Amino acid sequence: MLWAEGLRHAFNEGRVVALDDVSFNLAAGQTLAIFGPNGAGKTTLLKVLAGLIRPQAGSARVAGGRRAIGWIGHQSQLYGHLSVRENLLFWASLYGVPRAERGARATDVLARLGMTDRAEQPVWSLSRGLVQRAAIAKALIHEPRVLLLDEPFTGLDLGAAAELRALLAALRGAGRALVLTTHNVDEGAELATDVAFQLRGRFVQYAPRAGRGSAEIAEAYRRAVAGTNG
Amino acid sequence: MGELLRQTWTIARKDLLLEFRSRTAIVSAVVFTALVLTVFNFGRDPTAVSALDLAPSILWVTFTFAAMLGLNRAFQLELENQAIEGLLISPLDRRSLYWGKLLANLAFVAVVEAVGLPLFVLFFNVPVGHVLLPLLAVMALATLGFVAVGTLFSAMVVRTRFAELMLPVLLLPFLLLPLTYAVQATARLLADRPLSEVAGWLRLLAAYDIVFLAVASWLFPYTVDE
Amino acid sequence: MTMAQKGRWLVVTGLVLLGGVYVRALAFTPVERFQGPAQKIFYVHVPAAVTTELAVILLGLAGVFYLFLKDPRLDRFAESSAEVGTVFASIVLTTGPIWGKPIWGTWWTWDARLTSTLFLFFLLVGYQVLRGAVTDGALRARYSAVLGICAVVLVGFIHLSVYLFPTLHPQPIVLKPSKPSLPGAMLLTLLLSFGVFLLLYVGFVMQRYAIATRRAESFHG
Numbered sequence: 001m002l003w004a005e006g007l008r009h010a011f012n013e014g015r016v017v018a019l020d021d022v023s024f025n026l027a028a029g030q031t032l033a034i035f036g037p038n039g040a041g042k043t044t045l046l047k048v049l050a051g052l053i054r055p056q057a058g059s060a061r062v063a064g065g066r067r068a069i070g071w072i073g074h075q076s077q078l079y080g081h082l083s084v085r086e087n088l089l090f091w092a093s094l095y096g097v098p099r100a101e102r103g104a105r106a107t108d109v110l111a112r113l114g115m116t117d118r119a120e121q122p123v124w125s126l127s128r129g130l131v132q133r134a135a136i137a138k139a140l141i142h143e144p145r146v147l148l149l150d151e152p153f154t155g156l157d158l159g160a161a162a163e164l165r166a167l168l169a170a171l172r173g174a175g176r177a178l179v180l181t182t183h184n185v186d187e188g189a190e191l192a193t194d195v196a197f198q199l200r201g202r203f204v205q206y207a208p209r210a211g212r213g214s215a216e217i218a219e220a221y222r223r224a225v226a227g228t229n230g
Numbered sequence: 231m232g233e234l235l236r237q238t239w240t241i242a243r244k245d246l247l248l249e250f251r252s253r254t255a256i257v258s259a260v261v262f263t264a265l266v267l268t269v270f271n272f273g274r275d276p277t278a279v280s281a282l283d284l285a286p287s288i289l290w291v292t293f294t295f296a297a298m299l300g301l302n303r304a305f306q307l308e309l310e311n312q313a314i315e316g317l318l319i320s321p322l323d324r325r326s327l328y329w330g331k332l333l334a335n336l337a338f339v340a341v342v343e344a345v346g347l348p349l350f351v352l353f354f355n356v357p358v359g360h361v362l363l364p365l366l367a368v369m370a371l372a373t374l375g376f377v378a379v380g381t382l383f384s385a386m387v388v389r390t391r392f393a394e395l396m397l398p399v400l401l402l403p404f405l406l407l408p409l410t411y412a413v414q415a416t417a418r419l420l421a422d423r424p425l426s427e428v429a430g431w432l433r434l435l436a437a438y439d440i441v442f443l444a445v446a447s448w449l450f451p452y453t454v455d456e
Numbered sequence: 457m458t459m460a461q462k463g464r465w466l467v468v469t470g471l472v473l474l475g476g477v478y479v480r481a482l483a484f485t486p487v488e489r490f491q492g493p494a495q496k497i498f499y500v501h502v503p504a505a506v507t508t509e510l511a512v513i514l515l516g517l518a519g520v521f522y523l524f525l526k527d528p529r530l531d532r533f534a535e536s537s538a539e540v541g542t543v544f545a546s547i548v549l550t551t552g553p554i555w556g557k558p559i560w561g562t563w564w565t566w567d568a569r570l571t572s573t574l575f576l577f578f579l580l581v582g583y584q585v586l587r588g589a590v591t592d593g594a595l596r597a598r599y600s601a602v603l604g605i606c607a608v609v610l611v612g613f614i615h616l617s618v619y620l621f622p623t624l625h626p627q628p629i630v631l632k633p634s635k636p637s638l639p640g641a642m643l644l645t646l647l648l649s650f651g652v653f654l655l656l657y658v659g660f661v662m663q664r665y666a667i668a669t670r671r672a673e674s675f676h677g
Contacts, residue, residue: 013593013672050319054456066321077316079244079307081251093240094320096233122251123311138316379606386599390589400582400603403575404610430621437620438613445609449602452523456594 241330466659511541516608
C-alpha cells in the first residue's frame with residue numbers, strides 16, 4: 001500500500017540531509033514505527049509520503065493517492081473559529097465524501113472518539129487533548145487506508161497519551177497501514193509491527209518488531225544512537 | 231470541471247464563514263476605509279482644489295489600501311494550526327484553492343467598497359447617482375484586477391518575514407495599472423463625459439483582468455507546491 | 457578564461473567604448489535643433505533604459521524556463537539580471553534629474569523615459585526584496601520565477617495597451633522608448649550606444665553570475 005524507493009532529500013543547499021537513501025514497503029495491516037532524534041528527517045519522510053514535498057531523488061507512492069491518506073501531526077490543521085463538526089464537514093467535502101453522507105459520517109466518527117457532546121464547540125475553546133482527538137476525527141472522516149502520524153503524542157498528558165495509544169491500536173485493524181514517528185520509544189513501540197531507527201536521514205535499522213518489548217527496542221535504539229555519534 | 235467548481239465553492243464558503251465568525255478583519259477594514267477618507271478630507275485645502283478634481287484619486291487610493299488589508303488575511307488564516315498543510319495534503323486542486331480564495335477576497339473587498347462609496351459621496355459631496363451603474367462596473371473590474379494578482383502574491387508573502395510590508399511593495403506596481411484606468415474612468419464619469427469616452431478604459435480594465443487572471447491562476451500552483 | 461574574467465574584460469571594453477560613444481556624441485554628432493546640446497543625454501539614457509527593460513524581460517523568461525526545467529542556473533541568471541538591471545535603472549534615475557535640472561528647471565519630470573524606468577526600478581527592487589526574504593534556495597527560485605513572469609507580463613501588457621488603445625495614449629505610464637526618426641549620424645551614435653550598453657549588460661551579468669555560482673558551490677563544498 002505504501003512504497004518508498006531510494007528517497008533522498010536535503011535542505012539549505014545540501015547542508016542538512018533529511019533523507020538518505022530511504023526505502024521500504026508497507027502492506028495493509030502493518031504499522032511502521034520510526035524512532036529518531038529531532039532533526040533526523042522523520043517529518044520530512046512523512047511529508048514526502050503525503051505528497052507535500054517532492055524528493056530530490058527517489059520516489060514514494062501510496063496506493064489510492066491523496067484520498068487514501070489521513071494525516072495526524074502535532075498541529076491540528078483545524079480552523080479555530082469553526083466548530084468541530086463544521087471542520088469535519090469541510091474536510092469531508094475536500095476529500096470527496098458525498099454530500100449525503102457527510103453528516104452521518106461526521107456524527108459517527110465523533111461518537112467513536114467520544115466527542116459528540118463537543119461537536120458544536122469552536123476548536124479554539126478545546127484543550128490540547130481534545131484538539132488532538134478532533135484532529136484524529138478529521139483524519140478519519142474520509143476513511144483513509146493509510147495513516148501518517150507525525151509525533152502525535154507531543155504535548156499530550158499521560159491520560160491523553162494512553163487514550164491515543166488505545167485508539168491507534170483499534171485503528172490498526174481493518175486493513176490500514178500506519179506510519180508513526182516519534183522520538184520517544186515508549187510511545188510507539190508496542191503498537192508497531194515493524195520498527196525503524198532514523199538517524200541523520202538514514203534508516204539505520206529496519207526490522208519487524210518480532211515480539212520485542214519497548215524496553216528491548218529502547219535499548220537497541222540507544223545503542224544505535226550511540227553508535228552513530230561515536 | 232464540476233469537481234473544480236465544487237472545491238472552489240467549498241474553500242470560498244469556508245473563508246467567508248470564518249470571516250463572519252470573527253469579523254475582526256472586515257470591521258477593521260471598514261473602519262480603516264472611513265479613517266482614510268477622513269484623513270483625505272483634512273489633508274486637503276478645499277479652497278484650492280475642488281473635491282471633484284481630486285475625488286477619483288481619493289476614492290481609488292482608498293479602495294487600493296482596503297483591498298490590501300483584505301488580501302493579507304487570506305492566507306494568514308491558513309497558518310493557524312497549519313491548516314495550509316492539511317489543504318495541500320488533501321486532494322484539493324490547487325487551482326480551486328486560488329479561485330476559492332479569490333472569490334472570498336472579492337466578497338471581502340466588495341463589502342468594504344459598499345461601505346466606502348456611500349461614505350465617499352457623503353464626505354466629499356460628490357453626486358454619483360446618475361452614473362452609478364457604470365461606476366459600479368468600473369469598481370467591479372478594477373477590484374477583480376487588484377484581487378487577481380493580490381491573491382497570488384499573498385500566497386507567496388505569507389511564508390516570508392514582514393508579510394504585511396512585503397505585500398504592498400510587491401503588489402503596488404501591479405495595481406498601478408488598474409488604479410490608473412479606474413481613476414481615468416471615474417474622472418470622466420464624474421465629469422459627465424459621454425459613456426463612449428469611458429468605454430475604452432473599461433475595456434482596458436477588462437483586458438487587464440483577463441490577462442492577469444489567466445497568468446495568476448496558471449502560476450498559483452507553483453507558489454504552494456514544489 | 458573563467459566566466460568572471462571574461463565578464464571583466466567585457467566590462468572594461470564596454471566602458472572604454474562608452475567613453476568613445478561620449479566623445480562621438482559630444483563632438484561628432486550634430487546638435488539637435490530644438491533641444492540643443494542638452495539632448496545628448498538621450499544617447500546614454502535611452503540605451504540604459506532599454507537595457508533595464510531587457511534585464512526585466514530576460515529574468516522573466518528565465519523564470520518561465522525555471523518553472524519547467526528547475527535548473528538552478530536559470531535562477532542564478534535571473535538574480536544577476538535583476539541586480540544589473542537595478543544598476544542601470546539607478547543610473548538613469550540619478551543622472552536624469554542631475555542633467556535635467558539645469559536644462560528644464562525641474563529635478564523630476566514624468567516624461568516617458570523616467571517614468572517607465574522608475575516603474576521598472578520598483579519591479580526590480582520588489583523582486584530583490586522578495587528574494588532577500590526567502591531563505592530556502594528552491595522556494596526562493598520558485599517565488600522569483602513567479603514574480604518575474606508577472607513582471608514581464610505587466611511590461612508586455614503596458615506596451616500592447618499603448619498600441620491597441622492609441623486614443624487613450626497620453627498617459628505617463630508608457631514604456632515605449634520613443635525612437636523618433638533620426639537623421640543618419642544621430643541614429644548611428646544611438647545604435648553604437650545600444651551596442652555598448654548591451655556589452656556592459658552581458659559583462660556585468662557574467663561577473664554577477666560567476667559570483668552566484670561560487671556562492672552556491674561553497675555551500676556544497
